[in-house]
Amino acid sequence: MSRLRFWFLLPARVWLIFLFAFPLAIVCAYSLLERGTYGGVELPWTLENYQRLFDPLYGVIFLRSFGLALAATAICLLLAFPLALFISRAGPRKNLYLHLVILPFWTSFLVRTYAWLFLLRDTGLLNTLLQKMKLISQPLPLLYNDGAVLLGLVYGFLPFMVLPLYATLERLDPVLLEAAADLGARPWTVFYRVIVPLAGPGIWAGSALVFIPCLGAYLTPDLLGGGKTVMIGNLVQNQFTTARDWPFGAAASLALMALAAGLLAVFMRSRSREFL
Amino acid sequence: MKRALGLYAAAAFAFLHVPLITLIVFSVNASRFTLWEGFSLQWYRALARDTQMLEAAWNSAVIAMVSTAIATVAGTLAAYGLWKRASRVLTGALYLSLVTPEIVMGISLLAFFQWMFRWLGWQLGLHTVMLAHVAFSIAYVAVVVAARLRTLDRGLEEAAMDLGATEWGAFRQVTLPLLAPGITAAALLSLTISFDDYVITSLVAGVDSETLPMVIYAMARRGANPSINAISTVIVLFFGTLILISERMRKA
Numbered sequence: 001m002s003r004l005r006f007w008f009l010l011p012a013r014v015w016l017i018f019l020f021a022f023p024l025a026i027v028c029a030y031s032l033l034e035r036g037t038y039g040g041v042e043l044p045w046t047l048e049n050y051q052r053l054f055d056p057l058y059g060v061i062f063l064r065s066f067g068l069a070l071a072a073t074a075i076c077l078l079l080a081f082p083l084a085l086f087i088s089r090a091g092p093r094k095n096l097y098l099h100l101v102i103l104p105f106w107t108s109f110l111v112r113t114y115a116w117l118f119l120l121r122d123t124g125l126l127n128t129l130l131q132k133m134k135l136i137s138q139p140l141p142l143l144y145n146d147g148a149v150l151l152g153l154v155y156g157f158l159p160f161m162v163l164p165l166y167a168t169l170e171r172l173d174p175v176l177l178e179a180a181a182d183l184g185a186r187p188w189t190v191f192y193r194v195i196v197p198l199a200g201p202g203i204w205a206g207s208a209l210v211f212i213p214c215l216g217a218y219l220t221p222d223l224l225g226g227g228k229t230v231m232i233g234n235l236v237q238n239q240f241t242t243a244r245d246w247p248f249g250a251a252a253s254l255a256l257m258a259l260a261a262g263l264l265a266v267f268m269r270s271r272s273r274e275f276l
Numbered sequence: 277m278k279r280a281l282g283l284y285a286a287a288a289f290a291f292l293h294v295p296l297i298t299l300i301v302f303s304v305n306a307s308r309f310t311l312w313e314g315f316s317l318q319w320y321r322a323l324a325r326d327t328q329m330l331e332a333a334w335n336s337a338v339i340a341m342v343s344t345a346i347a348t349v350a351g352t353l354a355a356y357g358l359w360k361r362a363s364r365v366l367t368g369a370l371y372l373s374l375v376t377p378e379i380v381m382g383i384s385l386l387a388f389f390q391w392m393f394r395w396l397g398w399q400l401g402l403h404t405v406m407l408a409h410v411a412f413s414i415a416y417v418a419v420v421v422a423a424r425l426r427t428l429d430r431g432l433e434e435a436a437m438d439l440g441a442t443e444w445g446a447f448r449q450v451t452l453p454l455l456a457p458g459i460t461a462a463a464l465l466s467l468t469i470s471f472d473d474y475v476i477t478s479l480v481a482g483v484d485s486e487t488l489p490m491v492i493y494a495m496a497r498r499g500a501n502p503s504i505n506a507i508s509t510v511i512v513l514f515f516g517t518l519i520l521i522s523e524r525m526r527k528a
Contacts, residue, residue: 004443005357009366012354012414016369019411023388027380030387079288086285089278097285099523104292106465106519108472110489111508114496115295118302118310118505125298128310158292216377218475223496233379240383240479250387253380260375268371 084165144226168202303505343409351417400482424458
């Protein structure tokens with residue numbers, strides 16, 4: 001097997017070296033250099049780019065990204081739990097409901113983000129309807145703020161939460177719930193003393209699957225957050241294009257990557273990994 | 277209790293679907309404003325005449341097909357090789373690439389291509405977009421195929437080899453046919469992700485390699501426009517069907 005296995009793994013190894021590790025190594029090197037006079041990078045080696053990450057100016061962006069990702073994860077969990085519970089009890093229609101969750105999720109992230117732009121903008125459907133109904137005279141500023149970004153993130157990643165929760169809840173033996181009820185537990189007690197603990201691995205898996213991409217989000221804050229630098233992803237993009245400060249952009253992207261990798265490592269050690 | 281849950285689920289499904297349905301409804305609206313003025317296919321006709329859009333759609337299709345073909349072969353072989361004997365480094369790298377933020381993968385590939393071009397004298401273009409798409413698709417393919425492999429009985433290949441099949445023969449004639457639904461699902465997934473990608477593509481694209489998401493993004497930045505609704509509808513319906521087929525195959 002060993003010889004055949006070598007050839008089977010060869011394409012993936014080539015990918016790992018040339019299209020994954022080496023590009024990241026270049027970013028790593030850039031992050032330790034100085035910004036060149038005409039963009040690009042220059043010697044000498046320096047740690048200054050990493051020190052700048054702690055500048056309050058950028059610290060705010062990191063904190064906001066964390067806050068938005070955390071809020072999106074919490075909202076997704078609250079929204080997804082009852083939905084997953086419903087689907088897991090739906091009997092023969094389970095598959096239909098699962099498809100209803102998966103379908104919009106795989107169609108197109110860009111299109112789904114645009115849909116909210118279409119609904120929320122000043123002349124969008126919501127503002128037009130509210131004005132027609134004479135509830136408001138001026139369009140509400142629904143778009144280009146943190147709330148719109150949060151909505152976009154929740155909408156974009158909700159299925160990531162529903163699916164692992166469904167996977168754990170589906171395995172939950174209904175006999176346990178009956179037993180709890182027979183022993184005198186009220187429905188609410190059954191919920192948080194039996195259902196929630198048993199759904200633990202699904203909760204953690206879903207939270208990791210939502211939090212990690214939300215933290216590195218770029219498109220959602222870019223389209224729904226307007227021109228402001230909202231999240232880390234926008235900061236990185238801005239440094240590589242408009243600001244032309246590659247070393248600092250590289251340092252910011254490695255910080256982001258380290259956060260994502262750290263969360264992945266924690267997650268892989270937990271018993272929730274089987275739900276990936 | 278049960279009724280409350282059912283009502284809630286209906287509301288949640290509405291939240292997931294109503295934005296897309298609205299988008300589709302207003303793609304056949306006669307007015308360019310968000311007021312219903314009757315049915316019209318004018319935005320679809322405009323789409324059919326928009327050469328920039330058509331060219332971008334063609335680019336997207338070519339990129340998606342080429343990168344999917346390469347990623348599917350590489351990802352499937354990797355999943356099979358790792359199933360035979362695990363490699364922590366390669367498995368770890370595949371998972372790491374799945375959680376790598378798109379923007380980080382995009383700028384790292386851009387930096388890599390530019391660094392290479394200094395020695396080779398190439399330019400950014402369709403080929404760099406294809407390579408980038410292969411880079412992010414391989415892990416998705418490997419994970420989907422690996423999930424299918426976990427359901428297979430390892431004894432099948434051993435039996436084939438006891439009966440005289442070579443290693444290659446056992447793979448080719450026993451495992452590969454059993455993997456086929458998983459591989460198809462993985463390829464469709466890769467196709468969808470490739471066709472949809474904006475972030476990485478926009479960073480590594482050259483002047484001649486504008487893709488459909490790049491055109492849609494540029495239009496959306498300028499404000500909403502019924503043409504975007506029309507092209508979005510085409511994309512949603514096409515890939516919705518594709519994903520339904522893929523789900524069927526994954527379960528088969």
